Amino acid sequence: MSQIAVEKKVLNENQKIAAELREKFREHKILVVNIISSPGSGKTTLLERTLERMDKSKRVVLLTGDLQTENDATRLAQWGFPVKQIITGGTCHLDAKMIEKHLADWPLESFDVLIIENVGNLVCPTSYDLGEHFKIVILSVTEGEDKPLKYPSIFVKSELMILSKVDLLPYVPFSADLAKSNARTVHPGIQIIETSSKGDGLDEWMRWLEDKLAAVKSGELVSA
Amino acid sequence: MHELSIVSSVLDQLEELKKQHEGAHFSKVGLRVGELAGVDVDCLRFGFECVVKDTPWESLALEIEQVARRQRCPGCNAEFQAENWATACPHCGEAATITVAGEELQIAYVEVDE
Numbered sequence: 149m150s151q152i153a154v155e156k157k158v159l160n161e162n163q164k165i166a167a168e169l170r171e172k173f174r175e176h177k178i179l180v181v182n183i184i185s186s187p188g189s190g191k192t193t194l195l196e197r198t199l200e201r202m203d204k205s206k207r208v209v210l211l212t213g214d215l216q217t218e219n220d221a222t223r224l225a226q227w228g229f230p231v232k233q234i235i236t237g238g239t240c241h242l243d244a245k246m247i248e249k250h251l252a253d254w255p256l257e258s259f260d261v262l263i264i265e266n267v268g269n270l271v272c273p274t275s276y277d278l279g280e281h282f283k284i285v286i287l288s289v290t291e292g293e294d295k296p297l298k299y300p301s302i303f304v305k306s307e308l309m310i311l312s313k314v315d316l317l318p319y320v321p322f323s324a325d326l327a328k329s330n331a332r333t334v335h336p337g338i339q340i341i342e343t344s345s346k347g348d349g350l351d352e353w354m355r356w357l358e359d360k361l362a363a364v365k366s367g368e369l370v371s372a
Numbered sequence: 373m374h375e376l377s378i379v380s381s382v383l384d385q386l387e388e389l390k391k392q393h394e395g396a397h398f399s400k401v402g403l404r405v406g407e408l409a410g411v412d413v414d415c416l417r418f419g420f421e422c423v424v425k426d427t428p429w430e431s432l433a434l435e436i437e438q439v440a441r442r443q444r445c446p447g448c449n450a451e452f453q454a455e456n457w458a459t460a461c462p463h464c465g466e467a468a469t470i471t472v473a474g475e476e477l478q479i480a481y482v483e484v485d486e
Contacts, residue, residue: 149399149484150484151481151483152389152482152483153480154385154389154479154480154481154482155478155480155481156385156479157477157478158378158382158385158403159378159477239374241374243377271374271410271412272410275410275411275477276374301408301410304408333457333459334457335459336459336467337468
């Protein structure tokens with residue numbers, strides 16, 4: 149009996165494609181964010197509010213992942229920015245190959261921002277690098293405050309946590325302070341923005357995107 | 373659950389490795405899974421059993437080494453295990469410490485029968 153040392157990443161193939169995507173994004177100076185949350189936390193709604201407010205001169209494109217249906221793409225398309233639905237056909241996450249495939253016939257050089265809405269799931273999307281600059285996790289106030297402790301990986305890997313549906317706080321037994329403190333327990337440096345579809349926090353969120361985009365354009369922000 | 377795709381990725385890589393070791397029989401594969409990898413080890417074991425059944429990989433054993441999250445303090449250079457997600461340095465109190473282990477999702481080795 150003998151042993152062969154392999155020492156390779158299990159998701160080597162995904163990593164390879166993600167690295168190629170990252171190189172393309174760097175070359176064309178595109179800001180890429182990967183938005184992850186449980187189903188129903190408000191990913192699509194946040195994106196609707198984002199596109200509604202987005203400066204129309206910004207060239208934003210979206211890829212939205214779901215197990216089935218084109219519903220999200222249809223919802224998001226009404227603001228005039230290019231949107232493509234990725235139907236995973238049952239797979240619980242997006243992987244780099246799906247991103248590569250769906251970007252293939254889009255002229256990357258003419259984009260500023262790529263927003264990827266991952267499949268609603270707090271676990272599986274965490275493992276798959278899509279070549280993005282930032283993962284962003286959304287936690288809504290109709291979930292439990294302990295989600296960051298139950299699903300720490302995604303909170304550790306996210307640059308920003310959006311605490312969504314804060315307009316419902318008076319009606320639900322949810323402590324925003326506890327949720328934020330739990331998120332900071334697993335990731336002390338995590339940034340947090342509180343939002344609602346009524347407009348709370350959306351200026352701050354748009355500014356966050358603007359700042360990151362400016363940093364990508366100036367070459368100050370390069371994804372590793 | 374994405375554990376099945378992870379098992380497929382492992383077997384794809386072993387297929388490739390087999391080409392470099394012609395005629396060798398792989399008896400065991402060792403994986404390293406960090407606690408931040410987002411992988412449920414029990415699901416992974418179950419998925420592995422399901423996938424290899426009735427295939428040439430059926431006799432392949434699976435060993436999983438779980439890796440705890442370790443942090444390094446940029447202030448005092450101490451390295452420590454992050455118990456209960458507390459990542460502040462227990463020696464000097466520095467809050468922003470760096471993750472040095474726990475994100476692994478790797479194929480560590482394969483065992484080969486001569």
